[in-house]
Amino acid sequence: MSHLDLDLRALDIFVTVVEAGGMTAASQKKGITQSAVSQAVGGLEKKMDVMLMDRSVRPPALTPVGRTLFERAKSLLDTARETSFLVRAHQQRSLPRLNVGMVDSFGTTVGPHLVRELMDEAVEWSVWSGLTKLHFKRLFTREVDVVITEGSIPADERIISHRLLQEPFVLALPVSYEKPVDSLEELIEDLPLVRYSSRSLTGINIETHLRRLGLEARRRFEFDTADATLAMVGVGIGWAITTPLCLLQAKTHLPSIRCAPLPGPAFSRSLMLATRRHELESLQKMIGEKSREILEQRCLPEISQFAPWVIKEILVGDG
Structure with missing residues (x-):
């Protein structure tokens, strides 16, 4: 067997099994049969000649080598997705689809100008607002690619984030x-x-x-x-x-x-921009720069008309 003989689809299913907590949950999340999930995990074990999951316990637990593969597979899959994004972006000069989660107040005030400035970066745009807590969860489940959310971002090596705005109550x-x-x-x-x-x-x-x-x-x-x-x-x-x-x-x-x-x-709140690490980091930089520009050139002058005293208390960017 070649040491490079790894099936990315099977790895993705294996990671989903671990993160979802079982094969039944993974099959529902992936939209495939439980048999297909079991075959994918079993195929990985056969190819690598190792036991990834201890099936003698319920629910099945990762073996030590399964834990190693799980940690490495996440990084490998992130790299594969980043490569796919870059290749498609180079070929099409834009992403096929960009899903963005925005806190409602940002989506209404900055969002329209931001999309207009960057509209050619993606063929299709889908912008979600609503409750902030769901935005970050959707970033991990890959339902969104970029989030502009309220509050601090939990420390996670898979996420890269920057502050866009800090404003007082x-x-x-x-x-x-x-x-x-x-x-x-x-x-x-x-x-x-x-x-x-x-x-x-x-x-x-x-x-x-x-x-x-x-x-x-x-x-x-x-x-x-x-x-x-x-x-x-x-x-x-x-x-x-x-x-x-x-x-x-x-x-x-x-x-x-x-x-x-x-x-x-x-007391104040912060609005944070976050993406998955190794994916769309150049676009994240563009979104951050354009957002700060819109806040400084459009939003702050409008705010100064009804609350001039508050401008000095608003911080745009990380500084």
């Missing part, structure tokens, strides 16, 4: 509320808090901040998008804790909203 108040805001306690007494969904990272971070301050606001209104949340503020239902980019996303409601600094300790 601020207050959004109805224009009819004219009192100066010296404390959140007083504001909670005067008006209901309009919350971001507790399923969103923004909502979770805001609740964590309030608990850290020992504050409790009655739970009455909760929405899953910045536009809906700030629309409620605009009609005078209550107040919200939000960010400048979210306010820009909901700019149709800005004439009815007063933006003010958050009293007490400051």
Whole structure:
């Protein structure tokens, strides 16, 4: 047998079995029969004359040599995918399809300009927004190629990431509320808090901040998008804790909203750009550069019109 006689498809199935936790789950994920999964793993063992999985236990566990192959196979498959991307990109001068996950506020404000600037880099573009937590998961399951997501990126050798933006949380108040805001306690007494969904990272971070301050606001209104949340503020239902980019996303409601600094300790959120390592790293660099350019040349000037005091607190890029 040649030492280079490795079946990439069989390796991919083997890695999926390990990551999915079994052959049944792997067959469902790959859309093939369980018999085909078993044959692929068995074929690898026969070709290499080793036992990769201990089938005497349930579920089957990796043998030491199986663990070695699993770790090496992931790197080998990443290299193969990167090579495929590069060859197709060179031949077609663009990727056949690019799947991008974007946090909603970024997708609405920066996203259209970003896609217009880089539209020739892919024949087809598919942009997903929605809950941030799903974006990163989809990066690992290969449902998306690039994510622009909120919060820190877990340390993982398979991922390369950069910060695009750090922005502070601020207050959004109805224009009819004219009192100066010296404390959140007083504001909670005067008006209901309009919350971001507790399923969103923004909502979770805001609740964590309030608990850290020992504050409790009655739970009455909760929405899953910045536009809906700030629309409620605009009609005078209550107040919200939000960010400048979210306010820009909901700019149709800005004439009815007063933006003010958050009293007490400051806290902020970061938007991160991430891709799988060894895949699309040159495109990631282009996306990062164009995103920062759009933020500086388009978004910050617009934000300065309704909250000039906040510009000095917004950091674009890693610096």
